[in-house]
Amino acid sequence: MQAQEQRATGSKILEAASKLFAERGFSNVSVRDICRETGTTPPVIYYYFGSKKGLFDAVARKQISMTDFIAKLAEVAEVRDPRKGLESFIASYLSSFPEHSFDAGLYMRDSATLDKNSAAMVSDDLERIRTMAAGLVERCASKGYFRKTDPDMAAEALLGMLNRVIFQHIHFAKTSDRDVYGRFVTDFFLRAMK
Numbered sequence: 042m043q044a045q046e047q048r049a050t051g052s053k054i055l056e057a058a059s060k061l062f063a064e065r066g067f068s069n070v071s072v073r074d075i076c077r078e079t080g081t082t083p084p085v086i087y088y089y090f091g092s093k094k095g096l097f098d099a100v101a102r103k104q105i106s107m108t109d110f111i112a113k114l115a116e117v118a119e120v121r122d123p124r125k126g127l128e129s130f131i132a133s134y135l136s137s138f139p140e141h142s143f144d145a146g147l148y149m150r151d152s153a154t155l156d157k158n159s160a161a162m163v164s165d166d167l168e169r170i171r172t173m174a175a176g177l178v179e180r181c182a183s184k185g186y187f188r189k190t191d192p193d194m195a196a197e198a199l200l201g202m203l204n205r206v207i208f209q210h211i212h213f214a215k216t217s218d219r220d221v222y223g224r225f226v227t228d229f230f231l232r233a234m235k
Contacts, residue, residue: 123180
């Protein structure tokens with residue numbers, strides 16, 4: 042019973058800290074702010090996380106997990122027809138990108154940075170996505186949908202187009218119709234690769 046209570050308390054602190062860091066940034070949130078939000082005391086925060094920085098690192102590790110997103114992309118990319126896989130990859134990328142993973146408040150310049158482990162996790166996740174996209178390009182070329190090209194460079198170009206709309210939305214609150222953009226990118230990329 043005590044272990045369950047400890048996990049619940051730790052989760053409650055993580056959730057509140059995540060919200061506060063995202064709203065105000067690392068430098069503008071105190072341990073006391075988190076305590077007020079969770080009904081705890083500073084020693085409880087220090088017991089679970091060691092320090093405010095330790096708590097931030099835990100929040101960042103929790104936020105940057107893109108496992109479900111990558112699994113969904115892998116599922117749609119593995120269909121028999123690579124052209125359909127590419128179309129589904131683009132649609133899923135734009136409709137399912139885990140925006141909370143890149144909450145701007147967590148990464149405000151001059152207030153906080155990712156620790157080495159968290160940065161490595163993000164890099165590994167993004168590399169898995171790039172590898173999937175390159176694999177789709179290769180499969181499309183082998184079926185004759187695309188001309189022979191460097192699949193890595195083509196994947197970079199595709200992801201660049203997709204990331205632009207995602208990051209404009211996340212960081213600058215630009216609204217765009219992702220379905221329309223997805224259809225445009227799909228059509229543009231398929232034509233460019235012929």
